[in-house]
Amino acid sequence: MSHHREMQVFLAVAQAGSLAAAARALQLSQATVMRTVAALESRLDSTLLLRGPRGVSLSPAGAAFADSCQRILQRVEEAERSVTGLHASPAGQLTLALPLLMTHQVLMPIAVDYLAAFAEMSLTTLAHEEPPRLLEEDIDLAVVVGHLPSSSGFAVPLGQVRPLVCAAPAYLARRGRPVSPDDLPAHRTIATSSTGHAGEWRFAEGPIKLAPRLICSTPQAAIRAALAGFGLTRCLSYEAHQELQTGQLLTVLEDFAAAPVPVQLYYREGRRAAARVRSFLDFAVPRLRAHPAFQA
Known part of the structure; x- marks a missing residue:
């Protein structure tokens, strides 16, 4: 298995906190995931995962390596998109969850501009006050107010509210x-x-x-x-x-006043959804970060 694929498998395990959940997400057998992680640990001569009765957790070396893997894989994806033009004209349905008042107060003008820029995209917004379970609820992205629990998603900071x-x-x-x-x-x-x-x-x-x-x-x-x-x-x-x-x-x-609260755009990464999700991230994140509502 290539080093690139090893990193993908390890990162999936690190984010899911479970070999079984990572195997399901990757559509691989659990045995394949276990062998891949074991081969990676052997090649690096380092323990990356700590196995226990309640699942797996990251060792200090594993946590540092997971951060590196995420950065490297994101750069690889960006490089591939720049060559293939993968999200030059994305098409399909995007589902975004966020607090109800944020839709009215912040998002809607940005959403309308996004749909004008990407004519083949459709957008569904869902009112969601708590961090959603993206995979289980079939949600592509979510704006979350507050600190995120440990999860298998990625988070982009947008600012703070007070x-x-x-x-x-x-x-x-x-x-x-x-x-x-x-x-x-x-x-x-x-x-x-x-x-x-x-x-x-x-x-x-x-x-x-x-x-x-x-x-x-x-x-x-x-x-x-x-x-x-x-x-x-x-x-x-x-x-x-x-x-x-x-x-x-x-x-x-x-x-x-109490301390400001962070606002983050939370998303799940998948090969089939990457173009749709990335088009929204690239378009909306700079505008959301500039919005005065997030300048606490």
């Missing part, structure tokens, strides 16, 4: 601006139950317990209530990006 507290100017004129998080219990607050923290808001110095006057099931409903002047709500900056840009909502307690 947690913030905001309200309509009319509410602040009527009730005043809170000076510190300790002032919040004296205000009308609007919480979101889908975050799992309706009864407390987290700040850099710790959480503040609250008794919200209104609890909404979604961030968009809470933002609508804040726009109506009902009270203060807490959200991520991208969720109310346009309302903040136009002054319909104003932020408060900026000096007490």
